Every structure is written in structure tokens, then in C-alpha cells.
Amino acid sequence: MYLARVIGRVVATRRTPGLEGVALQWIQPLDASGAPSGRALVACAVISSGPGDLVHYVDGREGALACPRPFVPVDAAILGFVEEVARAEREER
Amino acid sequence: MLIGQVVGSVVATQKEERLTALKLLVVRVHDPENRPTEQYVVAVDAVQAGHGDLVLFATGSSARQTQLTEGKPCDAVIMAVVDSWDLGGKNVYEKWA
Numbered sequence: 039m040y041l042a043r044v045i046g047r048v049v050a051t052r053r054t055p056g057l058e059g060v061a062l063q064w065i066q067p068l069d070a071s072g073a074p075s076g077r078a079l080v081a082c083a084v085i086s087s088g089p090g091d092l093v094h095y096v097d098g099r100e101g102a103l104a105c106p107r108p109f110v111p112v113d114a115a116i117l118g119f120v121e122e123v124a125r126a127e128r129e130e131r
Numbered sequence: 132m133l134i135g136q137v138v139g140s141v142v143a144t145q146k147e148e149r150l151t152a153l154k155l156l157v158v159r160v161h162d163p164e165n166r167p168t169e170q171y172v173v174a175v176d177a178v179q180a181g182h183g184d185l186v187l188f189a190t191g192s193s194a195r196q197t198q199l200t201e202g203k204p205c206d207a208v209i210m211a212v213v214d215s216w217d218l219g220g221k222n223v224y225e226k227w228a
Contacts, residue, residue: 049215111197
């Protein structure tokens, strides 16, 4: 799973069966310091996330397992809100 | 998933048997600001997308999770036709505008 920021919303009425009512949102993956890392993608949102929210998401086929109906062609899904990220300081010598 | 524009179709008479009757489309990947990139994908069309449509496609083993592609050698499937999207509250794309 990875950290990301929700940056937008996608509207798509015509979709494959099983995806009815599932929200689609643009997310920007982040690195450990919260800086953008890699390119943005569209994920299914199974929580009530919206633009600006810090979230974690899963990619690959596991994304479909998070959806209400798991047999859907989904390769990324937002799983939860992130309230806080704790990061151990690396010892520099 | 990524968003791209349908820019062409693929005709292949000799192909793997299980791909028979599947519609293959060439999709040019767009970035979140709707600028075309230099990345192209050939994807199975599961939603009757048309030329010029902006579509959402899924890749990898997820692409096999449609009735059309189940158990078939397919790693990219168009699973939705995009109507619109916004970024940070600003409308970027509107199909019916």
C-alpha cells in the first residue's frame, strides 16, 4: 500500500458491470516526506475521500478486492484516510 | 487506472484463439491536465468506446476481471468512458462541453 493525496474527481457514467456507484478519484502518490512521487493515477474510492485528503491506496488486482463487488477490472483503490505518519529519524554519521 | 484517448483500432486476423471477437483499441495516455503523453496502450474494449473518446483503462491481472476478458491473455481493458473530471476544484475535461 502507498501514501497519496486525492487531487481530483472523475465522472464516468458508462462503465463495466459491477462498478455502479463506485467513486473514481485522481490521486498523486507521495514519498515518505509527503512530496509527490511518480505519476498521478485514477483509483476507486471505497471511503468518502475527496480532493485534498491524505489517503492510502492499494494497486494491482488487490484494488478490486476492496470494491463492493470484487470481480471488477480495477487496479487501484483508496482504502483509508491517513491522520498521521510517524517516521523514525535516520541516524546520520 | 489511467485516462487516455482512443486514437485507433487494431485489426489482427491471426491471433490467439481466445482473443477472437474482442475489440482492440489503441489508447494514447493523457496526464491529469489532459495533455497527451507519448505512451500508447492496446486495450480490449469492454464498454463500446468510440474513436476520440477519453476512457479509463485498467492494466495487469485486473484487466482479466470482466466477463469479456476472463481467462484470456489480456493485460489492459477499457472499463469506463470518461464524461468529465476536475483537479483541485477546476474542471479539466468535459465531454459534452
